[in-house]
Structure formats: C-alpha cells, structure tokens
Amino acid sequence: MSRHPSGGHPGGGHPGTIKDEYGKMKSMADGDAAEHSHKYMMNSGSSLRLVFWETTAGCNLECIHCRRLDVSKQLMKNDLTFEQSCKMIDSIAKLGKVILVLSGGEPLFRPDIFEIAKYAKSVGLIVALATNGTMVDKKMARKIVDSGVQRVSISLDGIGEVHDGFRKLPGSYDRAVQGIKNLQELGMDTQINCTIAKHNVDQVEDIYQNAINLGVKALHIFMLVPVGCGVQIAEDQMLDADKYEEVLGWFYEVSKEKKIETKATCAPHYFRIMRQKAAEEGIEVTPKTHGMAAMTKGCLAGSAICFVSHEGKVFPCGYLPVEAGNIHKQEFKEVWDASEVFAKLRNVELLKGKCGICDYKTVCEGCRARAFYEKNDYMEEEPYCTYQPTDDMTSAKIMGFDFDKGEQK
Numbered sequence: 001m002s003r004h005p006s007g008g009h010p011g012g013g014h015p016g017t018i019k020d021e022y023g024k025m026k027s028m029a030d031g032d033a034a035e036h037s038h039k040y041m042m043n044s045g046s047s048l049r050l051v052f053w054e055t056t057a058g059c060n061l062e063c064i065h066c067r068r069l070d071v072s073k074q075l076m077k078n079d080l081t082f083e084q085s086c087k088m089i090d091s092i093a094k095l096g097k098v099i100l101v102l103s104g105g106e107p108l109f110r111p112d113i114f115e116i117a118k119y120a121k122s123v124g125l126i127v128a129l130a131t132n133g134t135m136v137d138k139k140m141a142r143k144i145v146d147s148g149v150q151r152v153s154i155s156l157d158g159i160g161e162v163h164d165g166f167r168k169l170p171g172s173y174d175r176a177v178q179g180i181k182n183l184q185e186l187g188m189d190t191q192i193n194c195t196i197a198k199h200n201v202d203q204v205e206d207i208y209q210n211a212i213n214l215g216v217k218a219l220h221i222f223m224l225v226p227v228g229c230g231v232q233i234a235e236d237q238m239l240d241a242d243k244y245e246e247v248l249g250w251f252y253e254v255s256k257e258k259k260i261e262t263k264a265t266c267a268p269h270y271f272r273i274m275r276q277k278a279a280e281e282g283i284e285v286t287p288k289t290h291g292m293a294a295m296t297k298g299c300l301a302g303s304a305i306c307f308v309s310h311e312g313k314v315f316p317c318g319y320l321p322v323e324a325g326n327i328h329k330q331e332f333k334e335v336w337d338a339s340e341v342f343a344k345l346r347n348v349e350l351l352k353g354k355c356g357i358c359d360y361k362t363v364c365e366g367c368r369a370r371a372f373y374e375k376n377d378y379m380e381e382e383p384y385c386t387y388q389p390t391d392d393m394t395s396a397k398i399m400g401f402d403f404d405k406g407e408q409k
C-alpha cells in the first residue's frame with residue numbers, strides 16, 4: 001500500500017501545487033518559511049507532481065546517451081492510441097493538478113500530439129513538452145502554443161559541435177536554438193535541459209551563460225544515468241563522484257545569482273550539498289533564500305514523479321527499469337496509489353548502505369536508478385556520492401535541523 005502522510009485524498013494531500021505553496025512561503029517570516037517548507041517536503045510522500053510520458057518511441061535523432069536502445073525512425077505500432085492516451089490522462093487528472101510532460105522519443109513525431117495536449121489541458125492538467133527542438137520551425141512553434149502547452153524544454157547538451165556530436169546530427173544545435181527562439185517569439189516559456197558528462201564538463205560556464213543569453217526561463221542540469229544507450233557510454237562519459245561533487249558545488253554558487261531558474265535533476269545529492277554550503281554560510285534553507293529547491297528533495301522517483309512508456313508500462317522514472325504497473329491492465333491512478341515498487345521508494349527507512357544511515361536521506365535519497373545499475377537493487381546506496389555519513393547525525397546538528405522529526409532546533 002502507498003503511504004498518504006497528509007491524510008487526505010491520495011495524491012491530492014497538498015493544499016496546492018508546489019508553485020502555489022512557494023508563493024505563500026515567500027511572504028512568510030524566515031523561521032516559519034523554513035519550518036513550513038520542510039513540512040511540505042516531508043508530507044509529500046505520494047503526492048503526484050509530474051508524469052513523464054513517452055508519447056512515442058519514434059525520434060528523428062539517435063543521441064548517444066538516449067535511455068532507449070531501440071529508437072525508431074517512425075511511430076511504433078505499440079505507441080498508445082489517442083483513445084488509450086485520453087483514458088490514461090483522465091485517470092491522471094483524478095490525482096490533482098499534475099504536470100504532464102509530453103516526451104519521447106520525439107513527441108513532435110506524433111501527428112495527434114496537439115490534440116493530446118489540448119485534451120490534457122481540458123481536464124485540468126498542466127501540459128509541458130520535452131523536445132530535441134530540431135523540428136520546431138515557426139509553424140510548429142505556433143501549433144505548440146495554440147495547443148495550450150505551458151512550457152517547452154529543449155535539450156542542449158553543450159555548445160555547437162559538442163552538442164551535435166552528442167546528438168549525432170550536424171546542425172542540430174543551431175536548429176534547437178532556432179526552435180527556442182521561434183517559441184520565445186510567441187511568448188512561450190522555454191527551458192534548457194542539459195546532461196553533464198565528460199563531453200561537455202569543460203563547457204559548464206558557457207552552458208550557463210548561453211542559457212542566460214538565450215533568455216530561457218530555466219536551466220536544468222542532469223547527471224548521466226547509465227540506462228539504454230547510456231550504459232554503453234557510461235564508462236567513457238560518466239564523471240567520477242569527485243567531479244560531480246565539484247560541478248554540483250559550482251551549480252549551487254551560480255544558482256545564488258538568481259539570473260535564471262536553476263535545477264539540478266537526477267543529481268539528488270545536490271540537495272545535500274545545498275544544505276552543507278548554506279550551513280557554512282550561516283543561512284537557513286527557505287523558499288526565500290533558495291527558491292523552490294528548498295521545497296523539494298533529490299530523487300522523486302515514485303514519490304512525486306513517474307514515467308509511462310510508449311506502450312503503457314509505468315516506471316518510477318524514465319531511467320529506472322523496474323515496472324510498477326501497466327495502464328493496459330490497471331487504471332493509472334491505481335498504479336500510483338497501490339504499486340509496491342512505489343510504496344518501497346516512498347519509504348526512506350528501506351534505503352540501504354550509506355544512504356540508509358545518511359542524515360540527509362530525507363532530502364536526498366540518492367539516485368535509485370544508479371543504485372540499480374550498480375547493485376541490481378534500487379534501494380541500495382547511490383554510487384556517485386562522496387559523502388560518508390555517520391550514525392551520529394553530525395551534519396544535521398551543524399545544520400540545526402533534525403530531519404527525522406522535521407523540526408528546527
């Protein structure tokens with residue numbers, strides 16, 4: 001059974017979306033905001049925020065780090081039909097004001113993608129689109145805007161040829177940048193998603209400046225997860241734990257500039273680093289000081305997010321290949337509420353190894369997919385974290401926070 005610590009409607013326990021709550025907390029006094037944001041996070045055990053849906057396995061690119069091994073140059077016959085898609089969307093909508101991210105493959109490959117977006121919006125979901133951007137000419141940008149999509153994320157894995165090399169298509173960087181501009185001209189919110197690995201780690205400063213110069217709303221950096229094609233390149237491309245620590249530390253520093261919305265994704269220990277650095281600076285982590293990062297935790301797989309594959313299988317995230325259910329056999333809501341895989345992921349007490357004894361486990365949790373890749377057990381310790389926890393909760397004491405009780409000392 002899944003846990004619903006907030007007691008109310010499963011998945012609907014929050015009084016509002018994370019953005020609604022963020023708005024409220026920004027106007028609170030510092031101490032109240034710190035306490036409120038921590039309680040919000042602790043109580044969000046099974047409150048669904050985001051569903052990433054692989055609308056099709058078809059794609060026009062063959063990126064070297066793709067989580068799929070079998071990307072197709074055409075739509076696949078086992079992609080969900082429009083009717084099946086709408087049924088799933090209806091069930092997701094029962095869980096509240098959820099963000100539905102239309103991804104792929106390449107979602108713009110689907111001719112009915114705009115009808116799907118309109119339908120999802122009509123039943124109350126917030127619709128976002130994750131695309132490689134290369135198909136977003138002016139006409140396509142207009143269709144995206146008219147369909148009610150509220151934000152478009154475009155993957156840029158480096159500058160110029162570095163991105164093209166990763167995406168295995170010369171010119172794909174220029175086309176993606178043009179796609180961003182075409183969308184911005186029509187007033188669309190845009191976001192850059194960037195996987196940081198060996199190929200582009202020397203460009204991180206440029207990537208950050210480029211995002212600012214392009215005028216996107218947000219820059220989300222991703223740590224490579226060894227899954228799909230990523231397994232084959234993991235050895236060559238994965239940064240070691242020390243280098244990730246350095247990059248995440250740098251990201252914390254630039255995030256303080258508040259020039260752009262920043263988020264470290266699939267790098268759960270960022271939330272540990274953020275708290276360690278804030279403690280060194282003598283500041284409290286609150287929505288006022290650290291934005292929405294103060295209200296969320298590292299790995300959200302199965303507790304706030306999940307992934308639906310193009311053929312209807314439900315997973316904790318797109319990188320953790322442990323099936324939690326199948327929408328051809330169950331309603332989506334039933335999978336979310338009752339999956340044993342999700343129940344396990346929502347219980348940090350079941351974490352093993354150093355994550356199990358870590359004082360930051362409630363705000364971090366480690367990447368369950370990297371644990372699965374290394375140890376074939378998704379509750380094992382995160383292999384790319386340098387932190388060595390002890391049983392005495394030293395860091396939590398330094399930080400003045402008792403994470404077990406969720407109380408400020």
Ligand code: SF4
Pocket residue numbers: 225265266267268298299300301316317318319320366367368369370
């Ligand atoms: S398991 Fe968590 S941190 Fe790892 S890839 Fe999935 S959502 Fe990201």
Ligand code: SF4
Pocket residue numbers: 268269272354355356358359360361364365366367381382385386387389
């Ligand atoms: S040991 Fe695990 S829970 Fe602790 S900070 Fe590292 S990854 Fe996170």
